[in-house]
Amino acid sequence: MHRITVVGGGFAGLTAAITAAEAGAKVTVYEAHRTLGGRARTAPGPYRTNEGPHALYHGGPHWSWLKRRDLIGPLAPLPPLEATRLRLRHRGTLRRTPPLAMLKLLRRGLPPAPVDVDFLTWATGIAGPEGARAAAHYSAVALFHHDPGALSAAFVHERLRRATRLPPEAHWPRGGWGGLIDRMAAHAWDLGVRVETSARVDTLPTDTPVVVATSLDAARRLLKDDTLTWTSGRTALVDLAVRTRRGDAFAVSDLDAPGWIERFTAQDRTLAPVGEQLIQGQIPVGPGETKADGVARAEHLLDLGFPGWRGRVTWRREAVAGGRTGAVDLPGTSWRDRPAVNRGDGVYLAGDQVAAPGVLCEVSFNSALTAVSSALGHVGLEPLGLEHA
Known part of the structure; x- marks a missing residue:
C-alpha cells in the first residue's frame, strides 16, 4: 500500500493530502483541533473572522492549482467606490x-x-x-x-x-476562508482521504512517510528537534463590529509605523449581521511591547479612519499572534536558509516558515507540494511533475 500520513489539517495539510491522493497514495490526515483549517479557520457567525486579515493573492502558483480543481469558489469583489477609500496615515494625518x-x-x-x-x-x-x-x-x-x-x-x-x-x-473568498477550507476538505474526501479530527499526534508513525503540516513550534516539539526555528512576527489582532455609518474608510495603512486596519464587510457583507460592519486589524508589536501597546495604536488608526467608532461598537475581540504569521528573512538569509522540507527518514515539513518560496500562504502551498513529491518517491510512486507546480 502506498500510504502517506499528514499531521495538520490546515491549508498546507489539505494541499498535501489532495496532491498525494491524486497521485495514487492512501492518505490519512490527523488534525488536533475539532475542525480543519488551522489559521485559515473562519469563526462561526454572526461575525465571521479569520485569525487576522486574510486575502488570497492571485499571482502565486496556488491560485491556478485551486482554480483547476474548482476550489476557489465565489469571491467577494471590492466595489469601485470602496476601493477609493484606502487611507494612508503619514505624518500623523490621513x-x-x-x-x-x-x-x-x-x-x-x-x-x-x-x-x-x-x-x-x-x-x-x-x-x-x-x-x-x-x-x-x-x-x-x-x-x-x-x-x-x-x-x-x-x-x-x-x-x-x-x-x-x-x-x-488580493482577493477574498466570500464568507471567509472557511469556505475555501470546506471545499478542499470535501475534495479530499472525494479522493478517499481519511480525515481524523480531535486527533493530536504525539509520536510520529514509522510505517509511512509523514508530512508534518503544523506550525514550526508544534513541529519542533513533535520532532524533538531544537533546530526547527526561524524568525517570525508578533502581532496584536483587533476584531470589532460597528454599526454602519457612511464615510468609513475601506482600509487604513499606517506609514508612520507598521499597522493595517481593514473593513472586510466593504467587499463581503455576509461577514456580519445586516447594519453592522466587521473591521479587522493587525498591528505588529516589538519584543518589548505588550498587546495593550498594539491595541492602543490600532485604536488611534480607528479614530482617524472610522469617526465615532467607539459609540458604534457591537462586538469586540483582541488577541496576540506570536510565531503564527509566517517566516521573515533577516539580511543575509533567504527562504532557502529556513528549515528544510526533507527532514530524513521519511519525514517532511510543510508550512509557512520552512524552505519554500512565495508570499504568505504561498509558502505553505509550495512546501506542501515539495513535501508530497518527496513522500511519493519514498513509497514508490512517481514524484510530482511540472504540471503540479
Missing part, C-alpha cells in the same frame, strides 16, 4: 496618496534588491529616508513584523511590489 518618494521603489527597471542588505538601508539610497520608512511600514500588511526595514531588502521589496500591484492581487 491622506489619499502615498508620499512621492515612496513610489520610486515601485518603478520599473530597478535592479533586484539585495539579500544581504537590510531594506531600510537599500531603500534609503533610492527613495530617501522618508520614502524608505513609508514603504517599509506599508509592506507590513504582508509581513506582520514590527520592523520591516531591518529585514532583507530582497524579502521586503518582493512583498511591497505584490501588495501595491495594480490591479490588486
Whole structure:
C-alpha cells in the first residue's frame, strides 16, 4: 500500500493530502483541533473572522492549482467606490496618496534588491529616508513584523511590489476562508482521504512517510528537534463590529509605523449581521511591547479612519499572534536558509516558515507540494511533475 500520513489539517495539510491522493497514495490526515483549517479557520457567525486579515493573492502558483480543481469558489469583489477609500496615515494625518518618494521603489527597471542588505538601508539610497520608512511600514500588511526595514531588502521589496500591484492581487473568498477550507476538505474526501479530527499526534508513525503540516513550534516539539526555528512576527489582532455609518474608510495603512486596519464587510457583507460592519486589524508589536501597546495604536488608526467608532461598537475581540504569521528573512538569509522540507527518514515539513518560496500562504502551498513529491518517491510512486507546480 502506498500510504502517506499528514499531521495538520490546515491549508498546507489539505494541499498535501489532495496532491498525494491524486497521485495514487492512501492518505490519512490527523488534525488536533475539532475542525480543519488551522489559521485559515473562519469563526462561526454572526461575525465571521479569520485569525487576522486574510486575502488570497492571485499571482502565486496556488491560485491556478485551486482554480483547476474548482476550489476557489465565489469571491467577494471590492466595489469601485470602496476601493477609493484606502487611507494612508503619514505624518500623523490621513491622506489619499502615498508620499512621492515612496513610489520610486515601485518603478520599473530597478535592479533586484539585495539579500544581504537590510531594506531600510537599500531603500534609503533610492527613495530617501522618508520614502524608505513609508514603504517599509506599508509592506507590513504582508509581513506582520514590527520592523520591516531591518529585514532583507530582497524579502521586503518582493512583498511591497505584490501588495501595491495594480490591479490588486488580493482577493477574498466570500464568507471567509472557511469556505475555501470546506471545499478542499470535501475534495479530499472525494479522493478517499481519511480525515481524523480531535486527533493530536504525539509520536510520529514509522510505517509511512509523514508530512508534518503544523506550525514550526508544534513541529519542533513533535520532532524533538531544537533546530526547527526561524524568525517570525508578533502581532496584536483587533476584531470589532460597528454599526454602519457612511464615510468609513475601506482600509487604513499606517506609514508612520507598521499597522493595517481593514473593513472586510466593504467587499463581503455576509461577514456580519445586516447594519453592522466587521473591521479587522493587525498591528505588529516589538519584543518589548505588550498587546495593550498594539491595541492602543490600532485604536488611534480607528479614530482617524472610522469617526465615532467607539459609540458604534457591537462586538469586540483582541488577541496576540506570536510565531503564527509566517517566516521573515533577516539580511543575509533567504527562504532557502529556513528549515528544510526533507527532514530524513521519511519525514517532511510543510508550512509557512520552512524552505519554500512565495508570499504568505504561498509558502505553505509550495512546501506542501515539495513535501508530497518527496513522500511519493519514498513509497514508490512517481514524484510530482511540472504540471503540479
